[in-house]
Amino acid sequence: MHWGRSYRIEHANNQKHHASTRTCKKAMSTRQFLALIPVVVLSIAIFVASSLPALSPPSLGIEWQDKVFHAIAYFVYGLCVQVAVLGYKPSISMSHAWIYVVLIGVLFGISDEVHQAYVPSRMAEVADAVADAIGVLLSTTLLGATRRFLFRLGWR
Numbered sequence: 001m002h003w004g005r006s007y008r009i010e011h012a013n014n015q016k017h018h019a020s021t022r023t024c025k026k027a028m029s030t031r032q033f034l035a036l037i038p039v040v041v042l043s044i045a046i047f048v049a050s051s052l053p054a055l056s057p058p059s060l061g062i063e064w065q066d067k068v069f070h071a072i073a074y075f076v077y078g079l080c081v082q083v084a085v086l087g088y089k090p091s092i093s094m095s096h097a098w099i100y101v102v103l104i105g106v107l108f109g110i111s112d113e114v115h116q117a118y119v120p121s122r123m124a125e126v127a128d129a130v131a132d133a134i135g136v137l138l139s140t141t142l143l144g145a146t147r148r149f150l151f152r153l154g155w156r
Helices: 005-051 065-088 094-116 126-152
Strands: none
Touching: 005 065, 005 094, 065 094, 065 126, 094 126
């Protein structure tokens, strides 16, 4: 084996490669952490709001306004889940991302309704869980736009 100049250059290049790999891994974990923040914050906010015994949103003047508020809240929740899924693993296929977003969003909506069943003066309703699911499903229409937005931020 030749231990001359070519070995030293190759060894130096390998060291640079390993250093850049470590930097990439650290940047990915930071990106992954940042991607989770919106969904974690909104999950906590929904949980806290669901824990309040008497919550009366502003009137829209329609009989089923509660379901509209659920759909809007879970539309936003679905967008936050998209950021988490796509930011955590940018290479994920769109079909897998769609499945994760729908599963996480719908299951969280169902768990929220179960949680409300144990809060005084609140009740769990299947119609609320359906409105939550509709909001999450509607948010998936923006899955491609969310991916493009994250790519523009450099999250590849």
